[in-house]
Amino acid sequence: xxxxxxxxxxxxxxxxxxxxxxxxxxxxxxxxxxxxxxxxxxxxxxxxxxxxxxxxxxxxxxxxxxxxxxxxxxxxxxxxxxxxxxxxxxxxxxxxxxxxxxxxxxxxxxxxxx
Amino acid sequence: xxxxxxxxxxxxxxxxxxxxxxxxxxxxxxxxxxxxxxxxxxxxxxxxxxxxxxxxxxxxxxxxxxxxxxxxxxxxxxxxxxxxxxxxxxxxxxxxxxxxxxxxxxxxxxxxx
Numbered sequence: 439x440x441x442x443x444x445x446x447x448x449x450x451x452x453x454x455x456x457x458x459x460x461x462x463x464x465x466x467x468x469x470x471x472x473x474x475x476x477x478x479x480x481x482x483x484x485x486x487x488x489x490x491x492x493x494x495x496x497x498x499x500x501x502x503x504x505x506x507x508x509x510x511x512x513x514x515x516x517x518x519x520x521x522x523x524x525x526x527x528x529x530x531x532x533x534x535x536x537x538x539x540x541x542x543x544x545x546x547x548x549x550x551x552x
Numbered sequence: 553x554x555x556x557x558x559x560x561x562x563x564x565x566x567x568x569x570x571x572x573x574x575x576x577x578x579x580x581x582x583x584x585x586x587x588x589x590x591x592x593x594x595x596x597x598x599x600x601x602x603x604x605x606x607x608x609x610x611x612x613x614x615x616x617x618x619x620x621x622x623x624x625x626x627x628x629x630x631x632x633x634x635x636x637x638x639x640x641x642x643x644x645x646x647x648x649x650x651x652x653x654x655x656x657x658x659x660x661x662x663x664x665x
Contacts, residue, residue, distance in 0.1 A: 471652060480641055480655040494650045529595065533651065541653060543595040
């Protein structure tokens, strides 16, 4: 049973470009959470999605950031017109249902904006 | 919203000693409290968790205690080993709501051989 898979592991983007981060949850998991981790800080919640639905996006910046979890395929976190402050590790976690709160994290995508 | 605070930010212990890491939370609706270990450049890994209907849980050298009245919970590691050196994060969530985790800022544990 493969764990949560994220790709790419490392992503370098120039300022103004778009970044697309992918997350495939564990088999059987339909709940996906995205977190951002700045250097030497804790993880900050960004968005919670179920298949085809955004449940809670209270942690997402109002502009340039969007997320989706289509019926088929991985969840995507999209950052448009990246700025240096977007440089961080982005982690995805999945769980099987709301009441089963054990969340398993992927390896993360380390985004560097140059 | 929930606010989780973690103290201290760094902790150094001698191999074989015990380590205790404390966290406080603010939202009385929180009912699930996991602890994650993160090694440099790696993913956070769940090491133990506790739900609000119990006060203590133990798994080999690791234990977690919860005081709902005071809104704090602690991680206890006994007989520490150098491989326990890592960053440890506590978190809190409201299972049954959307279960998003609110994390503390983490503590860097160093175990001196």
